[in-house]
Amino acid sequence: MTVEPKASEARSASSMRSLSRAIEVFEQLQRYDHPQRLNQIAKDCGMSSPTTLRILRVLQEYGLVSQTDKSYRIGPAVLPAARVFLESDPLARAARPILQHLAEQTGLTASLYSKLGFERVLVERVVGAASLGYDLPQGRRLPLTVGAAGKILVAALDADQLEQVVTASVERKYEPAGFTVAELRRRLPPPGEDFAYSEDERATGVVSVAVAVPSRSGTITESISLTSPMESSSRDDLLAQVPELRHSARRLADLLASTMY
Amino acid sequence: MTVEPKASEARSASSMRSLSRAIEVFEQLQRYDHPQRLNQIAKDCGMSSPTTLRILRVLQEYGLVSQTDKSYRIGPAVLPAARVFLESDPLARAARPILQHLAEQTGLTASLYSKLGFERVLVERVVGAASLGYDLPQGRRLPLTVGAAGKILVAALDADQLEQVVTASVERKYEPAGFTVAELRRRLPPPGEDFAYSEDERATGVVSVAVAVPSRSGTITESISLTSPMESSSRDDLLAQVPELRHSARRLADLLASTMY
DNA sequence: CGCAAAATTTCATACAATAAAATTTAATAA
DNA sequence: TTATTAAATTTTATTGTATGAAATTTTGCG
Numbered sequence: 001m002t003v004e005p006k007a008s009e010a011r012s013a014s015s016m017r018s019l020s021r022a023i024e025v026f027e028q029l030q031r032y033d034h035p036q037r038l039n040q041i042a043k044d045c046g047m048s049s050p051t052t053l054r055i056l057r058v059l060q061e062y063g064l065v066s067q068t069d070k071s072y073r074i075g076p077a078v079l080p081a082a083r084v085f086l087e088s089d090p091l092a093r094a095a096r097p098i099l100q101h102l103a104e105q106t107g108l109t110a111s112l113y114s115k116l117g118f119e120r121v122l123v124e125r126v127v128g129a130a131s132l133g134y135d136l137p138q139g140r141r142l143p144l145t146v147g148a149a150g151k152i153l154v155a156a157l158d159a160d161q162l163e164q165v166v167t168a169s170v171e172r173k174y175e176p177a178g179f180t181v182a183e184l185r186r187r188l189p190p191p192g193e194d195f196a197y198s199e200d201e202r203a204t205g206v207v208s209v210a211v212a213v214p215s216r217s218g219t220i221t222e223s224i225s226l227t228s229p230m231e232s233s234s235r236d237d238l239l240a241q242v243p244e245l246r247h248s249a250r251r252l253a254d255l256l257a258s259t260m261y
Numbered sequence: 262m263t264v265e266p267k268a269s270e271a272r273s274a275s276s277m278r279s280l281s282r283a284i285e286v287f288e289q290l291q292r293y294d295h296p297q298r299l300n301q302i303a304k305d306c307g308m309s310s311p312t313t314l315r316i317l318r319v320l321q322e323y324g325l326v327s328q329t330d331k332s333y334r335i336g337p338a339v340l341p342a343a344r345v346f347l348e349s350d351p352l353a354r355a356a357r358p359i360l361q362h363l364a365e366q367t368g369l370t371a372s373l374y375s376k377l378g379f380e381r382v383l384v385e386r387v388v389g390a391a392s393l394g395y396d397l398p399q400g401r402r403l404p405l406t407v408g409a410a411g412k413i414l415v416a417a418l419d420a421d422q423l424e425q426v427v428t429a430s431v432e433r434k435y436e437p438a439g440f441t442v443a444e445l446r447r448r449l450p451p452p453g454e455d456f457a458y459s460e461d462e463r464a465t466g467v468v469s470v471a472v473a474v475p476s477r478s479g480t481i482t483e484s485i486s487l488t489s490p491m492e493s494s495s496r497d498d499l500l501a502q503v504p505e506l507r508h509s510a511r512r513l514a515d516l517l518a519s520t521m522y
Numbered sequence: 523c524g525c526a527a528a529a530t531t532t533c534a535t536a537c538a539a540t541a542a543a544a545t546t547t548a549a550t551a552a
Numbered sequence: 553t554t555a556t557t558a559a560a561t562t563t564t565a566t567t568g569t570a571t572g573a574a575a576t577t578t579t580g581c582g
Contacts, residue, residue, distance in 0.1 A: 016319045017538065018570060022280045023323045030345045039528060048572050053530070058277045062284045063377045066350070070529075070579085074346045076375040079382050082343030083400030084291045085335045089327070114337045116324045121340050139344030278569070279539060300559065309541050314561070331548090331560075 021047060022055045026064065026074075035071030082139065091213075091222060092123055094255040098248050099126040099224070106241050108226040108233065110248075113149040113210075115221045116141070118168030120150050123222075130232045132206060143174035145184055147202035148195075148210035149225040155188050155196065155212075156220050195242050197235070205230050209238045211245050214253045224249055282308060283316045287325065287335075296332030343400065352474075352483060353384055355516040359509050360387040360485070367502050369487045369494065371509075374410045374471075376482045377402070379429030381411050384483075391493040393467060404435035406445055408463035409456075409471035410486040416449050416457065416473075417481050456503050458496070466491050470499045472506050475514045485510055 028045050029036070036044075042052035056072055059065035063077030086092055095112040102110035103126040112124040119141045144150040144165050154165050162181050169175045189196045195211045202208075210225035226241050289306050290297070297305075303313035317333055320326035324338030347353055356373040363371035364387040373385040380402045405411040405426050415426050423442050430436045450457045456472045463469075471486035487502050 015538075016279060016283075016315055018277060019279050019283045019316065019319045020322075021570095022277075022283075023319070023325070026342075027323070030342055033349050035351070037528080038530095049529070050531080050573095051571060054277055054570080055280065058280045058284070061281075062288070064284070068351070073350060074342060076346065076350075076377055076382050076384060078339055078342040078346050079384065079400035080377070080402045081287075081291055081335060081339040081400075083398060083402075085337065085339050087398075088294050089334060089337070090296070090329070116337055116341070121337050123337060123340060137344060137348075139340035139342075141341045141344075276569075282539095298559080299561090310560070311542095311562080312540060315539085 018055070021045070021051065022059065025052060025055050026059060029065065029072060029074050032073070035066075035068060035073040037070050038072070041072060086138075090256055090259050091252075094252055094259070095124050095224070096126075098252050098255075099124055102126070102224075102226065102244070102248050103128045105244065106226055108228045108238075108241070111136075111149060111225050111227065112213075113142070113153070113223050113225065115144070115153045115223075118144060118165050119172070120144055120153055120223075128228070130228055132203070132227060132229055134203065142202065143169050143172070145169040145175055145179075145187070146198070147225075148198040148208040149223045150202070151188050151198065152196040152210045152212050152223045153220060154184075194246065197239065199230070199235065207233055207235065207238050209242055209245060211242070211249045213249045216257060224252070279316070282306070282312070283320065286313060286316050287320060290326065290333060290335050293334070296329060296334040298331050299333070302333060347385075347399075351517055351520050352513075355513055355520070356385050356485070357387075359513050359516075360385055363387070363485075363487065363505070363509050364389045366505065367487055369489045369499075369502070372397075372410060372486050372488065373474075374403070374414070374484050374486065376405070376414045379405060379426050380433070381405055381414055381484075389489070391489055393464070393488060393490055395464065403463065404430050404433070406430040406436055406440075406448070407459070408486075409459040409469040410484045411463070412449050412459065413457040413471045413473050413484045414481060415445075455507065458500070460491070460496065468494055468496065468499050470503055470506060472503070472510045474510045477518060485513070 024045050025041060028041060038049055038053055038056070041056070042049045045052060056065055056067070060067055060072075060075065063075045066073050066075040091114075092112070099110040099112060102108075107129040109128045109130075109132055110126045111122060113120040114123050120143070122136055122138055122140050122142065125136065125138060142150060144154050146169075154162060157165065159181070162184065166175070166179060166181050166184055170177055170179050187201075195209055198208045198210075200206070206227060207230050208225050208227040210223045212220045213222040213224060215221065224245065226238065226245055228238060285306050286302060289302060299310055299314055299317070302317070303310045306313060317326055317328070321328055321333075321336065324336045327334050327336040352375075353373070360371040360373060363369075368390040370389045370391075370393055371387045372383060374381040375384045381404070383397055383399055383401050383403065386397065386399065403411060405415050415423060418426065420442070423445065427436070427440055427442050427445055431438055431440050448462075456470055459469045459471075461467070467488060468491050469486050469488040471484045473481045474483040474485060476482065485506065487499065487506055489499060
């Protein structure tokens with residue numbers, strides 16, 4: 001059973017302040033598209049320069065941060081970490097052949113997404129015969145509020161969490177200012193429906209269906225989707241693939257449940 | 262100028278103990294090929310269970326660690342980090358077209374490696390017309406003591422550092438117990454030579470030449486290499502490519518030096 | 523060369539990380 | 553099912569260290 005960290009415990013227990021702050025620095029560095037200087041990073045993280053400097057130095061010691069002159073950026077140590085994840089994560093490993101099979105059967109692009117905070121991450125993708133005409137690289141962060149694979153990940157959340165998702169999505173410029181929970185709800189699948197559909201949402205000219213990957217704990221953190229350019233698949237074409245997709249998700253979940261640690 | 266963290270300062274200054282320990286947990290998780298339980302991780306990191314648990318919880322909060330039942334593993338948050346690195350790191354970006362050009366000109370496989378602690382990491386690779394017959398994935402950790410691209414990274418180190426490299430390489434099973442600095446030295450390029458050559462070293466039936474990527478600070482942390490199956494390239498064939506390789510390394514360094522932050 | 527801004531170090535203080543021990547939970551055997 | 557043991561987790565007193573203000577040094581720029 002996949003375990004979610006309980007917010008209550010995380011906050012009440014001794015807080016590991018410096019570690020949390022270090023990870024926030026690490027995350028902040030990922031938001032820049034150019035190396036940044038100490039004071040800028042400190043400001044963006046809301047901490048003092050000395051503290052930020054000390055954190056950067058430790059991260060740098062381990063290759064998680066690189067420095068050139070006075071500018072800092074993400075370091076090469078993240079590469080082997082990602083490699084290990086892809087090669088040993090039970091879900092990613094189990095998903096590969098299943099996505100492969102899906103792509104072959106349907107001719108569409110099959111993807112596995114993982115919920116990460118208020119975004120989702122493309123973990124695996126097998127491009128189908130009908131190419132999408134653009135490339136979405138493994139590891140890319142995408143919104144939860146847009147696209148079938150995102151929407152199915154938030155479909156089961158309560159009002160409070162949905163509010164947070166909306167706030168975060170606006171903050172990250174995925175949605176325009178003023179975007180509301182009500183608007184998001186309109187986009188989500190109706191209650192009782194176990195799949196999500198999108199058309200021209202995250203990328204124009206692209207249609208997509210997605211289902212959640214069930215987990216023993218009940219928390220939905222992964223989804224798989226089928227995507228196609230609109231000119232080669234109609235809405236009904238895609239909806240016709242939902243049973244196949246649903247079946248793949250179940251098979252993936254079963255495969256995982258039977259994995260012993 | 263790329264800056265190396267000074268060991269003296271890192272140790273004398275306030276040590277950021279919990280952060281260092283957290284990164285050690287994070288690194289330890291990468292050494293397992295299966296999810297591990299708390300007590301095992303704690304033991305392998307040489308720290309108490311409560312401390313290890315607190316660290317794992319924080320890392321998990323940020324998706325850097327995943328938990329299923331009682332077993333922990335690297336989490337999906339490393340994927341976007343690696344993506345950001347590959348898309349925004351000045352060196353990785355600059356190297357891509359240069360490796361591409363090298364592979365096209367020579368028909369060989371061109372690679373960029375980065376020194377990470379006592380190992381090296383494959384950062385970028387463009388496979389040449391003469392395939393190597395095996396796949397080495399981006400982000401894989403490899404030894405410094407074996408292979409042309411590794412050897413050129415340690416060629417300039419002093420005796421003390423070389424000793425550490427040897428010790429680490431034995432510990433990680435890249436070299437047999439009893440491997441000595443003297444043996445490593447025999448393998449390294451002779452003084453004054455700016456390239457390394459290997460034959461049947463890291464992979465059998467494979468020959469390789471490598472040069473260092475110069476940096477303004479003088480510290481060598483990156484190398485580029487050309488690799489070929491032995492049946493399609495002789496030693497002399499590869500050595501004939503050294504000037505081209507050398508030229509590429511210089512071009513890469515110049516490109517970087519001219520990048521403004 | 524001299525000024526302004528940024529980086530870095532120093533340092534006193536408050537707070538948080540730590541591991542031992544206690545408690546709870548889980549796993550296994552009887 | 554219950555007894556037994558091990559593992560996970562929480563509690564707690566103590567120790568240590570993370571923290572930002574201020575001082576100092578370095579860097580960048582006119």
